Amino acid sequence: xxAISSTEAPIERRQYYPDLSxxxxxxxxxxxxxxxxxxxxxxxLAFVRSSEIGCMAxxxxxxxxxxxxxxxxxxxxxxxIQIRL
Numbered sequence: 001x002x003a004i005s006s007t008e009a010p011i012e013r014r015q016y017y018p019d020l021s022x023x024x025x026x027x028x029x030x031x032x033x034x035x036x037x038x039x040x041x042x043x044x045l046a047f048v049r050s051s052e053i054g055c056m057a058x059x060x061x062x063x064x065x066x067x068x069x070x071x072x073x074x075x076x077x078x079x080x081i082q083i084r085l
Contacts, residue, residue, distance in 0.1 A: 027045075056070055
């Protein structure tokens with residue numbers, strides 16, 4: 001087991017930022033079109049999550065707004081999700 005001294009802070013895994021091209025490669029064609037349209041309104045692709053209902057792209061704007069894009073390209077600019085930043 002790895003011991004962490006009291007003066008060392010644990011490594012924050014949420015600070016990992018993958019290459020955007022890797023994220024874009026995970027999107028369906030419909031998601032790519034939808035995400036591109038959201039880019040025009042200041043949203044940027046933050047990460048992609050897969051679940052039993054499909055792949056969901058999460059986009060964030062400069063105003064801390066969240067948008068999701070489902071596999072079929074459906075955009076939700078008021079998702080009921082919490083994101084730890």
